[in-house]
Amino acid sequence: MDTEKGLRALPKRLKACLIATVILLAALVMINQALKTGAAHQGIVSYQLAGNAEQALAIVQSWGEEGLQWAKLSLWVDFLFIPIYCLTLILLTRHCTLDRPGIRERTAARWIRTLFISAGLADVTENVLLLNNLDAPTDAISLVAAISALAKFTALTLGIAGLVIIRAARRHPLAPG
Template sequence: MDTEKGLPALPKSLKAFLIATGILLVALVLINQPLKTGSAHQGIVSFQLAGSAEQALAILQSWGSEGLQWARLSLWVDFLFIPIYCLALVRLTRHCTLDRPGVRERTTARWIRALFLVAGLADVTENVLLLNNLEAPTDAFSLAAAISALVKFTALTVGIAGLVIIRAARRHPLVPG
């Protein structure tokens, strides 16, 4: 047991999920590099947040056919990344609440896990919309993908902030180790 923090060491399965998440995140960042253009300063993220067909088309044109292949690869790798990061964050939430038996902490942890699952579902929805938007962008798909991306980013941000709050709420466990 880590007596300083009150938590036991990370289980091997959680470590594996966190490492896999890190590896896939690095892969996505590397895949995103050729997608950074004048019209897409953030690469695939710019395409995710393009709220209109006009913006999406400008990004696609700046990428060209080679960039389109990188974009497809990014979206397909992201389909693998989604369940890995969702499981890692849900398991991390469970681990962070092992020494938090209070009702408020347990309720907060349930909300945090729900936020991570919402982020994953929004990410899947976003990827499906973006794959459909790669050929002939439409305003409906562009706007829906942008909304899905915002839901994903918001759920992840609030969920991670919730984890920090749970860990900071009580510096010492109720039952000393």
């Protein structure tokens, strides 16, 4: 199956969500370019993973006033991105398990959807904490934000790995709907 045929076979809602996810992800990546500094080599991701007030403050100070505006924009755009990527991943999970009627596959799909929803909730928590930590970073908020970011990344990684495993389990392509 070539890529063009594969994209045509996707349900319209999934296609629309995939397009919206890619557009918002591209916007976040572009915004992040303005946030890369010596103290924040990975831009906003460095700030997400700053586990203490000292690190967070060094990153915020390295951004300056203009960078701070970019950071706020990044976090607010991420609030829009979260439900879109969660819905996309849930729809993708549904699509990838259409021809997987077994109990194990259905149970795995429920766990995968739960991981994606958990990632979204952790992402919302992280963003709220990071926005509140921009003015005067604290150790507590920095640590909880970093833990939330790690929980998000872990849940997304495990969920995507689960999708790959479900698709590879029977070793045949998804039957066209």
